[in-house]
Amino acid sequence: MDISSYVLLSHEQALRRRLDVAANNMANMSTVGFKREQPVFREFVEPSRDAAVDAARNTSFVLDFGAIHDTAAGSFQPTGNPLDFMIEGPGYVAVETPEGETAYTRAGFVKVLESGDLATAGGQRILGEGGNPINVPPDQQGQLTLGADGSVIGPDGPLGRIALTVFDDERAVNPRGDGLMTGDGARELPAAETKLKAGGVEGSNVQAIVETTSMVEILRAYQTSMRMSEALNDMRKSAIDKLGRAS
Known part of the structure; x- marks a missing residue:
């Protein structure tokens, strides 16, 4: 697995974490005193000396940094x-x-x-x-x-x-x-x-429309990530075919 696949994998893991938090918020819409959670992520930069170009020397990954509570009052x-x-x-x-x-x-x-x-x-x-x-x-x-x-x-x-x-x-x-x-x-x-x-x-401070919108955004982001992954696989297959013909 090359570095681009690892980057996409870290992104998809972050999306899964976001989805878990949003689903938990939705499940607690009727829970008295519940405060909705928001996941927090941070960037992890991995330097590489073997990159072909300077722009690729630093690779950014997504790391789960936990979750914080939305302290807004419920009704x-x-x-x-x-x-x-x-x-x-x-x-x-x-x-x-x-x-x-x-x-x-x-x-x-x-x-x-x-x-x-x-x-x-x-x-x-x-x-x-x-x-x-x-x-x-x-x-x-x-x-x-x-x-x-x-x-x-x-x-x-x-x-x-x-x-x-x-x-x-x-x-x-x-x-x-x-x-x-x-x-x-x-x-x-x-x-x-x-x-x-x-x-x-x-009452809970969870708003159904906010969490539903978040879930839609997560789904679209995951679909985009999957399309990128498929495009990378197509590029690898094309490169292997060309190398095979050249040899």
Whole structure:
């Protein structure tokens, strides 16, 4: 396989990665708190001293550099539950996984466990300020309200505060595959910088028309790459035929 085939192969691998990301975005159009992903690529230049002309001395390949999240807000979807919330602005809610680890989510469905702890719809305990769970006494359950700063307020006053966690570099946030995120370099926001809208959740920010258009562009780019590959094969066959006749 010559260098041109390797270049085309790297391009087609990048297109496959783009298609996987676009398909995953489409599959999560109805996932609460989901942020669409965008693949990031970088150029890898391979120098060659054996090129026939100077213009061919550097060969550019496509390398997958990961994916970033589109941080644009999704739409507010009312639920009727006064504890459900939408995060207005950046940030994630820290939760405790069954393995005892800390994960993050923007899905704002909230329920009260039998133990009295606040939890997500999946049953993961929500961690408040300082990484501590928020517990609601049995006689105050069903009488709770949620403040804009994340304060969980019962009839007798505040019971705790849902804290938001931010990451200075969103590239440090990675999906686990179960609707939760993991990340390094987390920083807890103070109450003054926390903004929650109670009574509903944040919908996915995926736009069907954008992802559909992206898929069409990927398909056309792949077809172009295939035509180039076929043209190169025809050139090789023609060269071999001419060499055979010359010998």
